[in-house]
Amino acid sequence: MRTGTAFIFLAAIAASQPAIAHDHAHSSSLPWTADPWILAPLGFSAILYGWGSLRFRARSPASRRSVVRQTLTFWSGWLVLAGALASPLHWLGERLFSVHMIEHELVMAVSAPLIVLARPSAMLLWGLPKTIRLQTGKALANKTVRRAWIFLTSGTVATLVHGMMIWAWHAPVLFDAAVESVPLHRLQHLCFFASAILFWWSVIWKTNRGLAAWHLFLTMLHMSILGALIALSPTVLYALQTRASVQWGLLPLEDQQMAGLVMWVPAGIIYAAVALALTALWIRDSGKGGAGGTRIVAR
Numbered sequence: 660m661r662t663g664t665a666f667i668f669l670a671a672i673a674a675s676q677p678a679i680a681h682d683h684a685h686s687s688s689l690p691w692t693a694d695p696w697i698l699a700p701l702g703f704s705a706i707l708y709g710w711g712s713l714r715f716r717a718r719s720p721a722s723r724r725s726v727v728r729q730t731l732t733f734w735s736g737w738l739v740l741a742g743a744l745a746s747p748l749h750w751l752g753e754r755l756f757s758v759h760m761i762e763h764e765l766v767m768a769v770s771a772p773l774i775v776l777a778r779p780s781a782m783l784l785w786g787l788p789k790t791i792r793l794q795t796g797k798a799l800a801n802k803t804v805r806r807a808w809i810f811l812t813s814g815t816v817a818t819l820v821h822g823m824m825i826w827a828w829h830a831p832v833l834f835d836a837a838v839e840s841v842p843l844h845r846l847q848h849l850c851f852f853a854s855a856i857l858f859w860w861s862v863i864w865k866t867n868r869g870l871a872a873w874h875l876f877l878t879m880l881h882m883s884i885l886g887a888l889i890a891l892s893p894t895v896l897y898a899l900q901t902r903a904s905v906q907w908g909l910l911p912l913e914d915q916q917m918a919g920l921v922m923w924v925p926a927g928i929i930y931a932a933v934a935l936a937l938t939a940l941w942i943r944d945s946g947k948g949g950a951g952g953t954r955i956v957a958r
Contacts, residue, residue, distance in 0.1 A: 691746060701741050733777035756900045763851055766852050814862075876931070886920065890915075
């Protein structure tokens, strides 16, 4: 009953508030984003997970320590996502390309892997009212849905989809269009987050660790190339995104260079670090025939 009431309340907020257009004027304050299309999904997920974790904890065979670790991991990822999309960082990202790139990397390279690592599906399901939970469970158990999920989270497919989303949305024409259009901007963030969830689910939970490290390396490589192309371009490629940078003490080309460096270096380090960690685990498990690797035998 509490969950149903919360659904109605958040839906009313989303329906009652108009979409907020991008305003490029300089402001002395850094406002939070009050876009209901961002706040409503964040609120729904928080309510579902919070209520579901309370109900699921009593029924879970896992140890209390494991449940606490899983819960902390989810909330860490959720807070990073909320901070990237609703905090003043989002408002500033609409005016500075470099900050916009930081926002995207927080969504794809920090929030998504944390949420995937927490495996929140059970908690989210238990947060639903019983009738809806049973219907949702049946829908998820459908053969077509399961096959689609297995296909989309296979290593090659997930890596290709994630890569295509990154390159397509960073095409200057499409990126600038997303800056000008609120619906396109929402779609851009949804594509980044959804494809990142598929990618990290494949890397963390499905793919052999050696192959997972390879997919991470490929993703790091093509993101570094894209970042380098943006950073080293002698001309401004993103005219609309960088047009307000002068108000913040940066030339448009400088703002673009900093954005490229964000994708090139810090994001690359995250993917490389995870790839190295998975490689180390793969080598360790290979030596003892673990699930994550193939036994190496000296003859």
